[in-house]
Amino acid sequence: MTEKRVVILGLESSCDETAAAVVANGRQVLASVVASQVDLHRQFGGVVPEIAARAHIENITPVLRETLAEAKLDHNAVDAIAVAYCPGLTPALLISVTAAKTLAWAWGKPLIGVNHIHSHLQSVMLEHAEEVFPAVALVVSGGHTSLYDCRSPVELKLIGRTLDDAAGEAFDKVAMILGLPYPGGPSVEKCGASGDPKAIDFPRTYLGPDSLDFSFSGIKTAVLYHCRGQNMLGENRTASMSEREKADICASFQKAVVDVLVKKTLRAAEQCAANTVLLGGGVAFNNCLRERLERACEKAGKRLVIASKKYCTDNAAMIAGLAYYKYIRGDFADLTLEPVASQK
Numbered sequence: 001m002t003e004k005r006v007v008i009l010g011l012e013s014s015c016d017e018t019a020a021a022v023v024a025n026g027r028q029v030l031a032s033v034v035a036s037q038v039d040l041h042r043q044f045g046g047v048v049p050e051i052a053a054r055a056h057i058e059n060i061t062p063v064l065r066e067t068l069a070e071a072k073l074d075h076n077a078v079d080a081i082a083v084a085y086c087p088g089l090t091p092a093l094l095i096s097v098t099a100a101k102t103l104a105w106a107w108g109k110p111l112i113g114v115n116h117i118h119s120h121l122q123s124v125m126l127e128h129a130e131e132v133f134p135a136v137a138l139v140v141s142g143g144h145t146s147l148y149d150c151r152s153p154v155e156l157k158l159i160g161r162t163l164d165d166a167a168g169e170a171f172d173k174v175a176m177i178l179g180l181p182y183p184g185g186p187s188v189e190k191c192g193a194s195g196d197p198k199a200i201d202f203p204r205t206y207l208g209p210d211s212l213d214f215s216f217s218g219i220k221t222a223v224l225y226h227c228r229g230q231n232m233l234g235e236n237r238t239a240s241m242s243e244r245e246k247a248d249i250c251a252s253f254q255k256a257v258v259d260v261l262v263k264k265t266l267r268a269a270e271q272c273a274a275n276t277v278l279l280g281g282g283v284a285f286n287n288c289l290r291e292r293l294e295r296a297c298e299k300a301g302k303r304l305v306i307a308s309k310k311y312c313t314d315n316a317a318m319i320a321g322l323a324y325y326k327y328i329r330g331d332f333a334d335l336t337l338e339p340v341a342s343q344k
């Protein structure tokens with residue numbers, strides 16, 4: 001007997017991407033559309049929540065139409081509507097949460113609320129057919145740096161998190177200090193490509209021999225002091241810095257962040273006796289992190305599964321993917337679902 005195919009429409013607007021996707025059985029992506037707002041926020045050097053929300057309002061209907069057309073489905077073929085309701089920027093989340101509730105009500109479909117950070121792990125599974133659980137997972141995004149002990153897509157135990165800045169946030173702030181364009185992560189990686197990662201010995205914060213938590217505000221401040229002097233009263237040298245000097249700062253900063261991420265992830269895998277390591281989230285786009293974690297896992301005899309680059313940054317395929325596992329558990333939301341800014 002063949003199992004019924006479950007088709008889920010997912011929506012995502014937690015930050016500066018308006019996204020919709022249709023995914024069958026949690027892994028088969030029938031359509032995935034992402035409208036980026038990078039150009040809108042570039043002039044401000046970061047995401048402005050109210051501007052993001054207004055752009056989501058304009059984008060959500062065309063993105064939705066394009067997604068259903070790409071999937072060659074009409075809404076009758078959709079079994080449920082899923083939406084990322086936390087964590088994120090509240091005004092931004094509100095747009096897709098409202099759209100999802102409206103569609104669920106109008107089309108008479110069940111509604112599923114999904115944690116955006118948990119769904120970054122599902123992005124690992126979208127192009128990976130094999131079973132990956134149990135595993136330890138690192139999610140590195142703009143707002144979160146989290147380690148999970150994972151038994152299944154919906155059985156995740158948070159075992160480590162950042163106490164201050166997230167890894168992506170540190171990349172974004174360092175880009176800002178150096179006057180590199182938003183979004184900062186890709187700019188820092190690009191600028192650092194020609195730099196010497198050993199040029200500057202920026203501090204690594206490990207928080208003790210067993211800790212699985214992270215802290216990246218110290219390294220961000222170290223970059224700031226390096227550029228502006230210890231008392232911040234010195235000349236801001238960034239404008240007159242050579243490309244070579246900026247490249248060395250970026251490469252050294254990136255190496256320090258990656259050193260900590262890799263060490264803590266392997267530490268978590270040891271502590272949880274996990275043989276598989278998963279990596280997802282926007283910072284997982286970074287080649288230095290991908291390569292270094294790959295080498296470390298190989299050395300430690302662990303299997304590493306990384307989200308493919310197109311699903312590292314925010315998208316709705318991961319939302320619809322994770323929602324499938326909630327669907328088969330009957331874990332539905334009702335129309336009182338509200339956006340929640342912080343991680344639950």
Ligand code: KG4
Pocket residue numbers: 015140141142143144167168169171172183184185186189281282283284285286287312313314
């Ligand atoms: O997961 P994501 O798309 O959005 C959030 O949920 O936050 O992650 C965005 C973060 C940003 O901080 C961005 O600078 C970072 O991912 N990022 C990178 C790279 N590409 C994106 N960080 C380092 N290297 C990259 N290549």
Ligand code: ZN
Pocket residue numbers: 116120141142281282313314
């Ligand atoms: Zn994200």
